[in-house]
Amino acid sequence: MSSAAVSLRDWLLTDTPASQSQAAWGRRYRLWRDFRANPLAMGGLIVVTILVLAAGAAPLLARADPSAQDLANRLAAPSAAHWFGTDELGRDVFSRLLYGGRITLGMVIAVVLMVAPVGLAIGCVAGYAGGVLDRVLMRVTDVFLAFPRLILALAFVAAIKPGVSSAIFAIALTAWPPYARLARAETMTIRGTDFIAATRLTGASATRIVFLHITPLCLPSLVVRVTLDMSSIILTAASLGFLGMGAQPPSPEWGAMIATARRFILEQWWVPTIPGIAIFVASLAFNLLGDGLRDVLDPKQR
């Protein structure tokens, strides 16, 4: 190991950190080390990273234009020219997969970015405030929680026009309640602790207490939940696509790819199956990542 790397590690692991940032980075490094010891979790992380990078670099990695049709060459088997073969309109499946990844992963990230902060805020506020505010917020949460995710998404998307942004919004509507519930439960536990009492005794306002002191403690469970949820969001997005309610043709969204090619499953099996495998792999990778995160984040801090 190079001396620079060794001294960086020492800097991170020292038990007398000399600054706030050194202490914080030391903590993150220790978490990373524990995470790294879990091979399945690392596998999940690697796969997720590859997927995200591949989707991001789609224009560079794609061998062909995903909408370029070549009807003479339709339903071709995987070959050197087309790594995953071509679909029913002669389009390169590999390139469509990459661009489809952009859509699917993009949808998932968009949903999570909308849903996690909102759920966290609502849950923490409800948990800390208690009383009427808590009851009102929780009843609102209950209403959204009661809807089956896919059906509400379908109804929503059908009411507005089908498309990626409607799908994102529809999924977000049903995805936020569990985070609010989770944040509320954590907040209610934390609310009674001595250190929050001590913070109240500094004269801090309720807003400050909730957002500076309580929210950071809810983050680990939230992060774990988000990661595990990602796989289910992928499946919902793909289902919407499959039902024609998400990304519209000729968009290479993975679910839509399966839908349009499903009649070829017996003979040209690669056309619907490969996007299916992609969905499965993405989902599984997020699950393993989430499990690994939970092992690392939860027991330590409790």
Next chain:
Amino acid sequence: MIEVTGLHVRFEGVHAVNDVSFAVPRGSSFGIVGESGSGKSTVLRAFSGLNPDWTGTMRLAGMTLGRQREKQFFRRVQMVFQDPYGSLHPRQTVDRALSEPLLVHGIGDIEARILRALAEVALPPSVRFRYPHELSGGQRQRVAIARALMAEPEVLLLDEPTSALDVSVQAEVLNLLADLQQRRGLTYLMVSHNLAVVAHLCPMIGVMLGGEMVEQLSADDLRNNRIAHPHTAALRALSTELEGP
């Protein structure tokens, strides 16, 4: 400095404190002893503003206290809790925990004040950026005391501050509290179930039983067995019986 008259407090649906009255002169210490469930901690929490469900009169330096406490109150009155681990935010370094009172009250010169606070509670500067789980019990309690002192209060409410500590660490913390009181002219209101600890630090002691303050006496009277109430006598007998040689 502190005047409490006819205090009744409800806690978790129970009438935990029943008609308690006492006074603490400025710069002095008043100890409240009793068993678990006697209501002693509840008195402290009511005075600190953590428990708003009380009736009676409570005065700080002549000023009557209402149901809600203003920020100014917290500059004058602070509290040290029993469990040193539970009273520090697990994700905040010592530095962050100590700067919080300063940030809330808008007090400047944070760096210098933190270093001074650490020195005052005899903590080395090397602990400044550690997390609570990286400190020993005694160190955590010192951090809790330092935090209480950041806003330069006049009154410290001490809720069994040494009950969770080893005896050697307890001695250090009690000495520290005595030194701080002398140096800063602090007024202490201390709660404990340990009679010897209370008598060591507090010249006046109130004994609570079942929510009522059954006796108030000086530490001197307690030591020399000039006691009125049988419960106090029982507590004293127990304490002296179990003392070392």
Next chain:
Amino acid sequence: MSAVLVDIANLSIAFPTRQGLSLAVREVSLTLGVEKLGIVGESGSGKSLTARSILRLLPPNAVVTAERISFDGIDVMRAGETELRAIRGRRAGLILQDPKFSLNPVMTAGDQIAEAWRAHRKGTWRQARQAALDLLAQVQIRDPGRVAGSYPHELSGGMGQRVMIAMMLAPDPELLIADEPTSALDATVQAEILRLLEDLVSRRGMGLILISHDLPLVSHFCDRVVVMYAGRIVEELRASDLASAQHPYTRGLLDCMPTLTKPKPRLPVMVRDPAWLA
């Protein structure tokens, strides 16, 4: 001549850390007959580990080396799991600090004691329940029926500890290890529980190991006291001889406590001599 219940010779317990093995217990030797032994030390002195090694209830990553750890002649170090299970609970009981954490929150107190009784003796549920009520009476609970039907969270700290003691006494053990049994309780209840333990142990002819950080308290309820510091035994003495303790650490522990009878303006603080670590 009392039988030797516990015989520990040269026990060392180490834990692997990033810097190698770190010794938590260093070459500790002690014996226990049918008597009450107190082990006193601060947090981290190794007192709990020493006592738990008798029942081999140590964390899985502990590295144990000893010349001998025997319980009533049985070599604990080499015994198999079955033999150990016959000792744990049945012949030796362990009481921990906080009954909130050692009692099953979803079973009533009576059921837990009955279960402990049935696990080690043959009998019907009815006999077990009756035995539970008897045991609750023996631990001086005034209303055994009510307590037997209560859940742990409905009981006070002192009551919970009595239930724990009843559970541990159900199989009629020969040894009781109490690891800081009263540290979470206030002074009056502390004294009651310790008096109870003292009384039960004497009447049943059991051995008792009482672990605590409170030296005067322990010496009041034990026949012999062993003082540990940083994994080593620094002094061993009869409880009645506490006033003539020799080792500076023991003296330090005694002197640093505030007392009602002898007020000290300033509590003497322990000065730790690095020579004690040798």
